[in-house]
Amino acid sequence: MSRSLGHHPLLLAFLSVLLLVASAVANSTLTQRRTIGGHQRLASPGGAFQLGLFSLANNTKWFLGIWFAASPDAVVWVANRDRPLDTSSSGVVMLSSRGALVLLDAASDNETIWSSSKSNSSTAAVARLQDDGNLVLADSAGAVQWQSFDHPTNTFLSGSWAGQDLRTGAVWSASSWRGADDPSAGDFRYVMDTRGSPELHVWRKGRKTYRTGPWNGVRFSGCPGMTTFEDLVEFQFTHTADEVSYVYRDRVGSPVSRMVLTESGEVQRMVWNPATLAWSVFWSVPRDQCDVYGVCGPFGVCNAVGAVVCGCIRGFLPRSPAEWRMRNSSGGCARSTPLQCGDDGFYVLRGVKLPETHNSSVDAGASLAECGRRCLSNCYCTAYAASDIRGGGTGCIQWFGELMDTRLGDDGQDLFVKLAMSELGLVPGGKDLVKPIPRQTCQAHTL
Ligand SMILES: *[C@@H]1O[C@H](CO)[C@@H](O)[C@H](O)[C@H]1NC(C)=O
Ligand SMILES: *[C@@H]1O[C@H](CO)[C@@H](O)[C@H](O)[C@H]1NC(C)=O
Numbered sequence: 001m002s003r004s005l006g007h008h009p010l011l012l013a014f015l016s017v018l019l020l021v022a023s024a025v026a027n028s029t030l031t032q033r034r035t036i037g038g039h040q041r042l043a044s045p046g047g048a049f050q051l052g053l054f055s056l057a058n059n060t061k062w063f064l065g066i067w068f069a070a071s072p073d074a075v076v077w078v079a080n081r082d083r084p085l086d087t088s089s090s091g092v093v094m095l096s097s098r099g100a101l102v103l104l105d106a107a108s109d110n111e112t113i114w115s116s117s118k119s120n121s122s123t124a125a126v127a128r129l130q131d132d133g134n135l136v137l138a139d140s141a142g143a144v145q146w147q148s149f150d151h152p153t154n155t156f157l158s159g160s161w162a163g164q165d166l167r168t169g170a171v172w173s174a175s176s177w178r179g180a181d182d183p184s185a186g187d188f189r190y191v192m193d194t195r196g197s198p199e200l201h202v203w204r205k206g207r208k209t210y211r212t213g214p215w216n217g218v219r220f221s222g223c224p225g226m227t228t229f230e231d232l233v234e235f236q237f238t239h240t241a242d243e244v245s246y247v248y249r250d251r252v253g254s255p256v257s258r259m260v261l262t263e264s265g266e267v268q269r270m271v272w273n274p275a276t277l278a279w280s281v282f283w284s285v286p287r288d289q290c291d292v293y294g295v296c297g298p299f300g301v302c303n304a305v306g307a308v309v310c311g312c313i314r315g316f317l318p319r320s321p322a323e324w325r326m327r328n329s330s331g332g333c334a335r336s337t338p339l340q341c342g343d344d345g346f347y348v349l350r351g352v353k354l355p356e357t358h359n360s361s362v363d364a365g366a367s368l369a370e371c372g373r374r375c376l377s378n379c380y381c382t383a384y385a386a387s388d389i390r391g392g393g394t395g396c397i398q399w400f401g402e403l404m405d406t407r408l409g410d411d412g413q414d415l416f417v418k419l420a421m422s423e424l425g426l427v428p429g430g431k432d433l434v435k436p437i438p439r440q441t442c443q444a445h446t447l
């Protein structure tokens with residue numbers, strides 16, 4: 001700065017006004033020499049998101065979080081979920097000398113309340129709140145050291161990811177808040193099951209409550225509603241040796257949306273309406289009782305519009321007829337005639353959400369006809385289906401045990417269920433009977 005500047009009273013006044021404005025207008029970055037606390041915030045460059053301390057429970061609990069600037073109640077990420085501060089004034093957010101982002105409690109000897117622990121020895125030079133809502137810690141070379149999108153709380157945003165890094169084992173899952181005033185991890189988790197053909201599952205403690213069904217090339221098998229808002233949002237599903245991930249992106253010019261796992265275990269897609277300044281729920285699962293995981297038990301089929309919700313797949317009968325009559329179908333169904341292993345065929349169950357794929361095997365390169373041949377020649381195979389519904393159905397999923405959580409649904413696909421040939425003869429008209437594939441020597445493959 002030139003020396004003469006400091007001597008000009010008008011310029012001095014002008015500069016101090018500028019400084020005031022600069023400190024009031026939030027910055028998007030935090031560097032080693034800067035801290036924020038109290039009511040100070042970071043704002044993303046375009047202003048869409050803010051990071052700072054916010055309060056719940058009538059200002060008795062304070063958390064470091066990220067929220068939509070236009071809708072501060074829509075908190076999308078929380079750092080110290082389990083350890084609130086008592087007051088806002090005691091909270092200090094800074095980069096530690098080790099390069100982690102930390103939240104300190106100045107009221108108790110700068111105790112570390114929360115830390116982005118995963119930082120490695122190289123120092124993070126800067127924490128930046130991006131316009132997509134991701135908080136990124138980068139080193140001086142610009143390499144990402146830590147990011148909030150890798151550690152979702154109960155919300156996924158446009159461009160954030162759910163799934164798993166198969167090399168490191170890192171899991172990108174959501175957990176619900178415990179209550180409206182309590183962001184600590186509640187009972188529900190939304191997690192990618194990476195086995196078989198990957199699916200997203202909702203768990204309540206140790207019990208599965210909902211599954212999306214596997215990705216079918218277009219959407220999740222059990223989520224026909226997804227395609228109804230494709231004009232607003234595009235979907236990207238990745239399954240490689242390195243990772244399984246699901247990402248959605250708001251289309252250019254579309255209103256912003258968020259996906260939230262609620263305290264009651266629902267997954268909701270909410271879209272911001274800039275005209276009414278409110279969120280609309282576009283889509284929510286579970287939709288009906290057929291979305292309740294395993295409601296009809298193994299080999300059952302759920303029909304939400306049927307007079308009786310649960311039925312058995314053809315060739316199967318209720319395992320416990322007395323309970324079934326009492327509308328408790330969770331025991332499922334059992335095969336009427338054992339598979340003959342060599343004299344079996346397939347019954348086509350049309351228009352279904354595919355059964356749980358956890359124990360299935362997938363070969364995306366096989367044709368559907370080849371899939372049928374493989375299933376027929378493997379005595380343990382109980383059903384098969386196309387893994388991708390595009391182009392009339394390609395790829396191969398084979399199931400080797402119970403068929404769990406199958407439901408009829410809009411826009412469902414064909415599931416080929418293996419039955420003893422004698423059962424297939426009973427199909428009226430035989431129109432859903434797959435032509436028996438030429439008999440092959442059956443070898444018991446090990447699973
Ligand atoms: C934001 O922080 C950076 C780094 O500390 C600083 O260079 C810049 O002047 C700040 N901008 C504002 C508007 O405070
Ligand atoms: C919140 O705190 C204020 C002031 O302490 C009190 O008057 C009010 O009743 C409290 N509200 C609730 C819902 O606890």
Ligand SMILES: *[C@@H]1O[C@H](CO)[C@@H](O)[C@H](O)[C@H]1NC(C)=O
Nearest residue numbers: 035092094104106108109110
């Ligand atoms: C707590 O940390 C702040 C910011 O680094 C510092 O100014 C303050 O002196 C520290 N207080 C104590 C008690 O160490």
Ligand SMILES: *[C@@H]1O[C@H](CO)[C@@H](O)[C@H](O)[C@H]1NC(C)=O
Nearest residue numbers: 119120121122139143144145
């Ligand atoms: C630490 O970060 C550097 C690059 O910044 C990376 O090469 C190295 O693998 C990281 N170490 C660990 C243990 O993550």
Ligand SMILES: *[C@@H]1O[C@H](CO)[C@@H](O)[C@H](O)[C@H]1NC(C)=O
Nearest residue numbers: 319320323328329330331332
């Ligand atoms: C429903 O049936 C299953 C097995 O068929 C049984 O274990 C369970 O206790 C029954 N539930 C109720 C509420 O009767």
Ligand SMILES: *[C@@H]1O[C@H](CO)[C@@H](O)[C@H](O)[C@H]1NC(C)=O
Nearest residue numbers: 356357358359401402403404
């Ligand atoms: C998958 O296989 C395991 C072990 O055989 C079994 O315990 C589990 O019930 C199976 N799950 C499904 C959905 O078939």
